[in-house]
Amino acid sequence: xxxxxxxxxxxxxxxxxxxxxxxxxxxxxxxxxxxxxxxxxxxxxxxxxxxxxxxxxxxxxxxxxxxxxxxxxxxxxxxxxxxxxxxxxxxxxxxxxxxxxxxxxxxxxxxxxxxxxxxxxxxxxxxxxxxxxxxxxxxxxxxxxxxxxxxxxxxxxxxxxxxxxxxxxxxxxxxxxxxxxxxxxxxxxxxxxxxxxxxxxxxxxxxxxxxxxxxxxxxxxxxxxxxxxxxxxxxxxxxxxxxxxxxxxxxxxxxxxxxxxxxxxxxxxxxxxxxxxxxxxxxxxxxxxxxxxxxxxxxxxxxxxxxxxxxxxxxxxxxxxxxxxxxxxx
Numbered sequence: 344x345x346x347x348x349x350x351x352x353x354x355x356x357x358x359x360x361x362x363x364x365x366x367x368x369x370x371x372x373x374x375x376x377x378x379x380x381x382x383x384x385x386x387x388x389x390x391x392x393x394x395x396x397x398x399x400x401x402x403x404x405x406x407x408x409x410x411x412x413x414x415x416x417x418x419x420x421x422x423x424x425x426x427x428x429x430x431x432x433x434x435x436x437x438x439x440x441x442x443x444x445x446x447x448x449x450x451x452x453x454x455x456x457x458x459x460x461x462x463x464x465x466x467x468x469x470x471x472x473x474x475x476x477x478x479x480x481x482x483x484x485x486x487x488x489x490x491x492x493x494x495x496x497x498x499x500x501x502x503x504x505x506x507x508x509x510x511x512x513x514x515x516x517x518x519x520x521x522x523x524x525x526x527x528x529x530x531x532x533x534x535x536x537x538x539x540x541x542x543x544x545x546x547x548x549x550x551x552x553x554x555x556x557x558x559x560x561x562x563x564x565x566x567x568x569x570x571x572x573x574x575x576x577x578x579x580x581x582x583x584x585x586x587x588x589x590x591x592x593x594x595x596x597x598x599x600x601x602x603x604x605x606x607x608x609x610x611x612x613x614x615x616x617x618x619x620x621x622x623x624x625x626x627x628x629x630x631x632x633x634x635x636x637x638x639x640x641x642x643x644x645x646x647x648x649x650x651x652x653x654x655x656x657x658x659x660x661x662x663x664x665x666x667x668x669x670x671x672x673x
Contacts, residue, residue, distance in 0.1 A: 346599060346600075346601040346604070346663075347598065347599065347600060347663065347664035348598070348599040348627065348661065348662070348663050348664070349596055349597070349598050349599075349661070349662045349663075349664075350596065350597045350598075350599075350627060350659035350660065350661055350662075351485060351486070351594060351595070351596050351659060351660040351662075352594065352595050352596075352597065352634070352655055352659050353463070353485075353532050353592060353593075353594055353655070353656040353657060354460060354592065354593045354594070354595065354653045354654065354655060354656065355537050355590060355591070355592050355593075355653065355654050355656050356587055356588070356589055356590065356591045356593070356652070356653050357589060357590075357638065357652045357653060357654050358589055358641065358649055358650050358651055358652040358653075359562045359564070359586035359587060359588055359589055359645075359649070359650050360387065360586055360587045360591070360641075360642065360643050360650060360651055360652075360653065361374075361376055361584060361585070361586040361587075361643050361644045361645050361650050361651070362376050362377045362385075362386075362387050362388065362391050362642075362643040362644070363375070363376060363377070363584070363643070363644050364376060364377050364378070371563070371583075372563055372583040372584055372585045373582040373583050373584060374582065374583070374584035374585070375584075375585060376561075376584075376585055376586065376587070379461075382554050383554050383558060384461070384462055384553070384554050384557055384558075385462060385557065385558075385561065385587055386459045386460060386461050386462070386593075387459065387460035387587075387593060387595070387642065387643070388459055389456075389457040389458045389459050389460075389595070391642055391643060392457045392460060392595065392634065392642065393433070393457040395633065395634070395636075395637055395640075395642045396433075396457065396630050396633030396634050396637075397409075397410050397429065397432075397433045397633060398410040398633070399632070399633040399634075399636035399637070399640060400428075400429050400432070400433075400629050400630070400632050400633035400636075401429045401633075402636070403612070403618070403619060403632050403633070403636065404427075404428060404429055404609075404612050404613060404618070404629075405612040405613035405614045405616075406427055406429060406613050409424075409427050409429040409430050409435075410429065413436075424437050425437075425451070425605070428606070428607075428609050428623055428626075428629050429629060431451075431454070431603070431605070431606060431626065432453065432454055432455055432606075432626040432629040432630065433453045433454075433455070433629075434450070434451050434452045434453035434454075435450070435451060436448055436449070436450045437449045437450070437451075451603070454599060454600055454601050454602065454603065454606075454626045455597055455598070455599055455600070455626055455627065455629075455630050456597065456598040456600065457595065457597055457630070458595055458596045458597070458598075459595065460593040460594065460595035461481075461593060461594060461595070462481075462557060462587070462591060462592075462593055463477060463481055463482070463485060463592045463593055463594050464476070464477050464541065464545065464591070464592035465477070465553075465556070465557050465560070465588075465591055465592075466560075466588055466589070466590045466591060467513045467514055467546075467556060467560045468514060468560070469511055469512050469513055469514075469546075470511060470512055471507065471511060471544075472544070473544065473590075474511075474513070474544045474545070474546045475541045475544055475545050475546070475590075475592070476513060476545075476546045476547075476548060476553065476556050476557070477545060477546075477547060477548075477553075478547060478548060478549070478550050478553050479492055479547055480550060481553075482526060482547075485529075485594045485660075486528075486529040486660060487526055487527065487528055487529065488526070488527045489524055489525070489526050489547070490524060490525040490526075490527070491522055491523060491524040491525055492524055492547075493521070493522055496521045496522070497519065497521070498549050498551060498552065499518060499519055500518055500519040500520065500521040501513070501518045501519070501520060501521060501546045501547060501548050502521050502522055502523070502524045502546070502547040502548075503520060503521075503523055503524070503545070503546055503547075504523065504524060504525065504526055504542065504543050504544065504545045504546075505523070505543050505544070506523055507520050508520060511546070513546065513548070513556050513560075514556065514559050514560045515559060516552070516555070516556060516559070518548070518552075524547060526542060526545055528542070529660055531657045531658045531659065531660055532656055532657040532658075533657075534657075535656050535657040537654070537656050538656060538657070541590075541592075560588070561585045561586065561587065561588065562585065562586045562587070562588040562589075563583055563584070563585050563586075564583065564584055564585075564586065565581065565582075565583050566581075566582055566583075566584070566648075567580055567581045567582070568580035568582075584645070586645075586650060592656070593653075597627065597630055597659075599625070599626060599627050601625075601626060606624070606625060606626055608622060608623070608624050609622060609623040609624075610622035610623075618632075619632075620632055620635065631655075631659075634655060635655055637651075637652065637653050638652055638653065638654045638655070639652070640652075641653075
């Protein structure tokens with residue numbers, strides 16, 4: 344029987360992250376980032392995570408060609424691509440020649456589906472210092488529990504995880520303060536230092552305000568092209584671009600669809616060295632190894648300018664098809 348397994352991951356950006364929308368847009372910046380069409384909330388597309396995970400996993404295993412477009416072993420044209428864990432996990436096209444010289448192409452789709460990463464907790468400056476803004480619905484959707492949540496509260500007020508009576512500003516927006524709430528993370532994330540650092544600094548707002556707060560507090564950078572002859576700024580070459588700020592928390596899901604059921608055990612790289620982080624016994628181990636390299640090498644654009652790194656917080660929340668989430672709180 345085909346194995347279906349879902350992993351939910353929690354990321355925290357350790358650098359600003361810029362996933363460009365492509366081209367120039369009318370607005371406050373020249374280079375904007377990818378957003379959800381309906382909510383206008385920034386996100387990290389699953390395509391960006393998929394490409395980074397495959398590329399980095401291929402480098403970790405010592406077969407960078409496995410991330411290329413042709414999926415062809417440079418030294419062995421008869422190499423069985425299905426025996427490479429990266430090709431097996433993410434899919435590949437294999438070309439074989441007949442005796443007559445014509446080529447047959449055999450293709451296998453990937454076994455893992457990587458979905459968009461959505462903003463869960465967004466850092467904003469306030470009179471109380473840095474706070475992390477979210478909504479009750481977003482927290483509930485990924486397994487958090489919110490105690491003390493009123494049945495209804497005014498749109499112009501916010502709920503805090505610490506005691507405060509005075510109004511609180513979130514950037515330029517001033518909100519009244521409502522009841523105090525208590526937020527608990529799933530067990531797999533609850534004891535991590537990154538969650539513990541922000542759990543008492545969370546502000547809940549209505550969904551109608553969340554998009555406005557996020558888009559008003561994105562990081563905006565300014566750059567300029569340099570004239571190589573003069574070594575000075577080139578006239579008319581100033582441009583701006585936006586990014587998700589450092590310490591933004593995002594969640595994404597990975598679904599395993601192992602329709603082939605032939606993944607082996609890999610404890611060494613192609614060169615015979617021990618695999619960093621331990622052996623791979625599942626396609627999800629391959630994806631996890633690639634995603635953890637994002638903490639070192641980053642994802643998205645401007646990687647050589649201090650952008651792109653994200654860290655995985657804790658362990659994934661695991662769920663098999665037909666079962667409850669095993670390490671989320673009831």
